[in-house]
Amino acid sequence: MEITASLVKELRERTGAGMMECKKALTESNGDINAAAEALRKSGAAKADKKADRVAAEGRVAIAQGTGSAVLVEVNSETDFVANDVNFKAFVDAVAAAALAAGAADVEALKTAKLASGETVEEARATAIQKLGENIQVRRLAWAKSAGTVGAYVHTNGKIGVLVEMTGGSAELANGLAMHIAAMNPPYNKPADVPADFVAKEKEIELAKMSEKDKAKPAEILEKIISGKINKIVSEVTLYGQEYVLDGDKRTVEAVAKAAGADVTGFQRLVVGEGIEKVVEDYAAEVAKAMQV
The missing domain is CATH 3.30.479.20 (Elongation factor Ts, dimerisation domain)
Structure with a gap:
């Protein structure tokens, strides 16, 4: 059977395979477009397996x-x-x-x-x-x-996405908080969510940074100094403690949520490729090596 340009075009549109791959598949199937399409799908699966690593x-x-x-x-x-x-x-x-x-x-x-x-x-x-x-x-x-409101945001580059679960408030606030989380990346939602071992470690670090003169102060004063520093750190690592980026009055997220009658019960934040070890290719070295063969 003659393999026409229109037949190749039809197979390409159906499968998305390259022009030459389509022509070869049609030739091998004697012009049977269904058999050619199946062969290309199988070929595609094989190629997928080869690329999987x-x-x-x-x-x-x-x-x-x-x-x-x-x-x-x-x-x-x-x-x-x-x-x-x-x-x-x-x-x-x-x-x-x-x-x-x-x-x-x-x-x-x-x-x-x-x-x-x-x-x-x-x-x-x-x-x-x-x-x-x-x-x-x-x-x-x-x-x-959520039985309340779900907020969602994907950054314009498509690399960061956030979901927010909230009771009370409005969809506008939930979406705004999703945008805030995308920008500020708080590890925790509220102070109660911060692990005790994290707090203990930060206290240890802050104490080690203090001068001997400060360490010699009465225990109650020393505790107030350390507590103030820890509260600041906890504010920085929690959504509720951070200054809301969309608020012109520079209120914390907690203050904004309370004013709106809202309570953030949780959030999810995904960043493309986080945790994957990227391989940096040195193409110049690869070409130079190939030239020596």
Whole structure:
């Protein structure tokens, strides 16, 4: 059977594979487009397996939000170039939507969730690898569920995403607090959430920094000095203790929340690639080595 340009074009549009790959698949299947498409999908899965060990530390986060709940997903690529590709962005958004629709509890459950296209997330991932030529991994997801208000924010670069659970207040405040958390990265929500061993360690450090003259002061005065320093540190590492970045009066988040009749019960913050050891390629050295062979 003659392999026409229109047949190659149709297969390429269906599979997203390269022009030459489509032509080869059609030739090998004697022009049977369905068999060629299946062969390309199998080839894509094989390529996905080969790329699976390559470090994917770039990528994007996306949020899908429903009534009283929202899910935040992180999908990784090898390069920022692919992370900014429109096809990759569409895939990440589709994964988030699938997670919300399926109520996926973890990444393993998410792999079998269906996209709007009818493909599973795992099938669509293999297709994306074939189309974009990089290792792509659905790495993490986080949920926010509240009988009150759920706030959500993804930074403009797509690298930081935040979900906030809140009772009382307004959606505007919840979303504003999500933006604050993206910017200020508080490790804890409220002072009560700060671990006792963290506080003990900070007390030890502050005491070691004091002069012998200050250490010789009466115990009650010394305790007040140390407590003041610890309270300042706790304020810096808690959402409630930080100065709210969107408040012109420079009030703390706690003061703003109380004034609005709100209570933040929890939050989730994901940053693309955090915790992944990135491999820095020295391309000049690689080329020089190749030239010596």
